[in-house]
Amino acid sequence: MKPNKNLISDKIDSQNNIIHKEKIGLWLQIKEDFATPKTKDPAYNNPLELFFNYPGLIAIVHHRIAHRLYKNGFHLLGRIIMGWTQFLTNIDLHPAAYIGRRVFIDHGIGVVIGETAQIGNDVTIYQGVSLGGVSLERTKRHPTVLHNTIIGAGSKVLGDIVLGENVKIGSNSVVIKNVPSNSTAVGIPARVISSDGKHERKGNEKITTKLPDIDQKMFAYILCKMKILEQAIEQAKHGKDDIELKDICKEKEKFKAQEEELNKHYKEFIQAINKEEEKLQ
Numbered sequence: 001m002k003p004n005k006n007l008i009s010d011k012i013d014s015q016n017n018i019i020h021k022e023k024i025g026l027w028l029q030i031k032e033d034f035a036t037p038k039t040k041d042p043a044y045n046n047p048l049e050l051f052f053n054y055p056g057l058i059a060i061v062h063h064r065i066a067h068r069l070y071k072n073g074f075h076l077l078g079r080i081i082m083g084w085t086q087f088l089t090n091i092d093l094h095p096a097a098y099i100g101r102r103v104f105i106d107h108g109i110g111v112v113i114g115e116t117a118q119i120g121n122d123v124t125i126y127q128g129v130s131l132g133g134v135s136l137e138r139t140k141r142h143p144t145v146l147h148n149t150i151i152g153a154g155s156k157v158l159g160d161i162v163l164g165e166n167v168k169i170g171s172n173s174v175v176i177k178n179v180p181s182n183s184t185a186v187g188i189p190a191r192v193i194s195s196d197g198k199h200e201r202k203g204n205e206k207i208t209t210k211l212p213d214i215d216q217k218m219f220a221y222i223l224c225k226m227k228i229l230e231q232a233i234e235q236a237k238h239g240k241d242d243i244e245l246k247d248i249c250k251e252k253e254k255f256k257a258q259e260e261e262l263n264k265h266y267k268e269f270i271q272a273i274n275k276e277e278e279k280l281q
Contacts (some may be wrong), residue, residue, distance in 0.1 A: 024065060024101070032102050033060055033182075034280045040124060056105025056125075066095035095206035097131075097142070107153075126153040126171070132144075134159040146181070155190075161263035 037044045037054055050057055062085040070078030078095035086092045091105065092112045100121040105111055107127035116139075129151050133141035143157045146164050150170035157163065160175040164181030170270070173190040183195035 003066045027066065030061055030064055033057060033064070036102045036104045041106060045181045054108075055091060056111070059085050059089045059093055059108060059111075060093040060099060060103060060105060063097075063099060065094065066093075067097070067099070069094035074113040100147070104265060116140045117142035118144045120145060120147040120149070120165070122148045126155075127152065130156045130158075132156065132158050143175075163166035 008132060020252045033052060034057065036218060041054075062081055066078040066081040066085075070080070075095075082093055089108060090110060091108050093099070094113060094115040094117070096281045097113045097117040097119070097156050099113070099163045100123065102121055103119055103123045103125070110128040111125060112130040114131055114133050115119070116133070119131075123145055127276050131143045131145070135141040142160065144160075144162045145151070145157070146162065146167070148165055149163050149167040150184060151157065151163075151169045152173065154172040155169045155175065156173075157169070157175040159176060161175065161178050163169070163175070163179045164183070167179050168184040169175060169179070169190065170176045170184070170186030172188075173186050174188045175185060175190040177189070179192060180183045181194065183192045185192050187193075214217070
C-alpha cells in the first residue's frame with residue numbers, strides 16, 4: 001500500500017536539533033489550528049471569536065497557504081498574501097518560515113518570524129516576540145524552536161540558535177544562545193535559571209513559570225525611599241537641619257523589612273546567574 005502524500009507527520013531529530021518537515025494535509029492542518037485556541041486559551045468561549053479576536057490564528061492560517069505557494073515557486077504571491085496579512089493583523093510571518101502543527105500565537109500584535117525560522121509542534125508564542133536574524137547572508141540565520149516551547153511576551157530570539165523541547169522563555173528576554181531542552185531562560189541576555197531533564201510538558205498542560213521577581217521588591221523599596229526623601233524635603237522647608245530617619249519616616253520598620261527582603265531576593269537572583277555561568281565555563 002502506497003503512503004498517502006497528503007497525510008501529516010512532523011518529526012524532530014532531537015539529537016541534531018533539526019525539525020524534519022514532511023508533507024501535511026492543508027485542511028487537516030488548518031482544522032487543528034482552529035481547534036488550538038480552545039485548549040490553550042482559557043478566555044475562549046465561542047467559535048465565532050476565532051474570526052474576530054484571534055489575529056494569531058488568522059495569520060497562521062494565511063501562512064499555511066502562503067507557505068505552500070512559496071515552496072512551489074510562487075514567491076511573489078506568497079509574499080503578497082503575508083503582506084496583506086500583516087496589514088490585517090500586525091503580525092509579520094515570512095512565507096518561507098516553517099511553522100509546525102498546533103502552533104498558537106496568543107494576542108499576536110507585533111510578532112515577527114523571519115524567513116529561515118523553523119518552529120516545531122505545540123509551540124506557544126505571545127505578543128511582541130521576534131524570531132529574528134543577526135546576519136545579512138542568505139543562509140540559515142533565524143532560530144529553530146523545538147516542540148512544546150513557550151516564548152513569553154516581548155522576547156527576542158536572535159540568530160541561528162536552537163530552543164530545545166519544553167523550553168520556557170521569560171517575557172522581554174533577549175536570547176542569543178542555544179537553550180537546552182526542559183529549561184527556563186530569562187533576562188538580557190537570557191540565561192538558564194532552571195532546568196529539569198525529567199519534565200516534559202504536554203501540549204495542553206497548564207502554562208505556569210516560576211521566575212525570580214526582583215523587580216517587584218526593587219519597586220517597593222524605591223517607593224519607600226522616595227517617600228523618605230519627600231518627607232526630608234518637607235522638613236527642610238520648615239527650617240529643620242538635624243533631620244534623622246526616625247523623625248521623617250513613619251514606616252521605618254517597613255522600610256527596613258523591604259530592604260532586607262530586597263537584598264535576599266537579589267542574592268538569590270545573583271546566585272542563579274552565577275550558577276549558570278559556572279555551567280557554561
